[in-house]
Structures are given as structure tokens and as C-alpha cells.
Amino acid sequence: MSQGADTPTAVDQVLELAVLLNRDMQLSFERDGLTEARARLLWVLRGGPVTQRELADALAVTPRNVTGLVDGLVATGYVARAPHPTDRRAVLVTLTDAGSTLLTSMVEGYAEMHDLLFGGLSERQLRDLRRSLAIVNDRLRARVEQDWGAP
Amino acid sequence: MSQGADTPTAVDQVLELAVLLNRDMQLSFERDGLTEARARLLWVLRGGPVTQRELADALAVTPRNVTGLVDGLVATGYVARAPHPTDRRAVLVTLTDAGSTLLTSMVEGYAEMHDLLFGGLSERQLRDLRRSLAIVNDRLRARVEQDWGAP
């Protein structure tokens, strides 16, 4: 009602933000020879070696899928499979040197994202933005969690 | 520096927003028997029938991929292939009645998203949010478009 048809709505803006964020991260992953799924798995390994079962839970995917993702990361040399010290069924997924280096640069990139995103905002604008985002996220989260149980 | 380790950073908030938006839309698509890729294709058909070549350009995917997506939507009965009036090579992808109905509800859902997202904000908060999002999006867009040509 208040703007022309070519002006993006607030919903448009939020959706574009989501698209741009995805694209930016995907481009970053591709530069490292990673896919999105493998990058997510690697990100979980920040906390140290974990079993494939734990990875499946953390990523909310099936154990079978983790097998495939780990296969890929082993092929590219970022992780290795090691025997679990006490459970001979389980496999510990550990970072190789290359994987550790890559993960370090990913953590740095995450930190640099703050300036990239918010470098154009004043302190006050950033504070207000955070407040509004908290409210928006709370509403969205409630909706998503509700719909998760009522398909 | 200013908050505890368990408080989400501004980057965390933006990333969570993106994740939640994706999840919400995906759940909505699933309810309609749609996948994300097929929903995007359907969304392009808002403007009327288009050729598969135009769809490939609009979706930024290969023409071969469009063939598969249209196959799926034909199987579920949401679109149909029609001959192009002047170009016998081309295929016009058109909405069926079911597809048209579905698209209408998708458009309605898009409109309702405004209240879902911003119903908890005051007029002033929403204005400020839009201003900040415009700034953030501009910076991100510049970065993504720059990296698109320099891998």
C-alpha cells in the first residue's frame, strides 16, 4: 500500500538475506573443495573426534548418510577413521592435518563475517537489529517447531 | 567481549534466521507434495506459461535439469507441456488447474509471511529493521557478486 510494486517488501528483504547468505557460504565451501553437507560435518568436528553415530545425531541425518559423507571427506583427505578406544563397533572420525588447517580458516571466516555483514551499521543500529532479529527468530522458531509435529 | 559464550552473536542470529526460513518453507512445500526445486519452478510460472529454456535461465540451472523438474511436476499433475505456437522446438510449460490452485495458495502464504515474521514488531522497529536489512543486503550482495567472477 505504501510503496511501488518494484520496491522489495520486508519479506523480500529477509528472503534475499537468506539466499545471499547461502550463496556466500556455498562459494566459500567450493573454494575449499567442500560441499555444504561435508562442511557441516567438519564443523561438528570443532569439538574434537566423535563417532559416526554422534555425527548422525548432531546433523540430524541417518547413520548411513554419515558413512557416505565421511567417505567423501576421507577421499579429499580432510578426515580419517580411527578405532574407538573402548567400543570396537564404533568409529572415531578425526581431523587430518589438512582438515585441521581448513577448519581453522573456516572459524576465522566465521569471525570475519561480522564485519562483512554489519560493518555498515552504527552501534545503535546493530543493537536494534539484534533486538528485532531475536523477536523475529522467536516467532519463526515457534512456528517451525509447532509444524514439526503437525504435518 | 560484551556477552557470555552462550549468548548468540549477531552472526548466529542471522544464520539462524536463514535456517529457520528454509525449514519453514520446506515444511510448507512438503505439505503440498512439492520439493524445493519444483516449488521454485512453479513460482516462476506465476507470470504465465514459459518455455523450458526460459525456466532454465530464470532458475540458473541447465536445460537438462529443467526437463527433469518438469517431468516431476507433470507426474504430480501440477503442470503440463504444451506446444509453442510459433517455435516447434520449444515447449511451453503451463499450469494445470491443480497447479494454479496450488500456486494461488503459495502466493497467499507468501503474503501471510509478513505477519508471521514481523507481527511482534512496532511500526518503528519494522522501519528500522528494513533500513538495516537494506544495508546488510547491499554489502552481502556486493561480496557475492564479486566472488562470483573471482573463484
Add this chain to the structure above:
DNA sequence: ACTACATTGTGTAGTACCTTCACGACATGA
């Protein structure tokens, strides 16, 4: 110690999304 049950990872099979390459059908301009 032996049995019963649960858990871990993976082979098999299948779906969806995406790509490149090759090719036939068709359009277009010289």
C-alpha cells in the same frame, strides 16, 4: 557363562537434484 536384546556401521536399492556431452529436430539468415 549363556541368552536376549540393543547399538554401530555399512551393503543394497531407490529418489531427487544437479552436471556435461552428444544428438536429432527445428529455426534463421545469407
Add this chain to the structure above:
DNA sequence: TCATGTCGTGAAGGTACTACACAATGTAGT
């Protein structure tokens, strides 16, 4: 008409997922 480009699709292949089945192993219960 003839060369050249365009449209859609078959063939082949990669990645991300799923469900199901199964062997190896861990964990109780008796």
C-alpha cells in the same frame, strides 16, 4: 539451399539423502 545456432532430451555420472537388512559387537538378565 546451406551453414549455423537453438531447444529439448537420452546417456552417464556425482552428491545428498532415505529405508531396509545384516554382521559384528556391547550390555543386561538370569
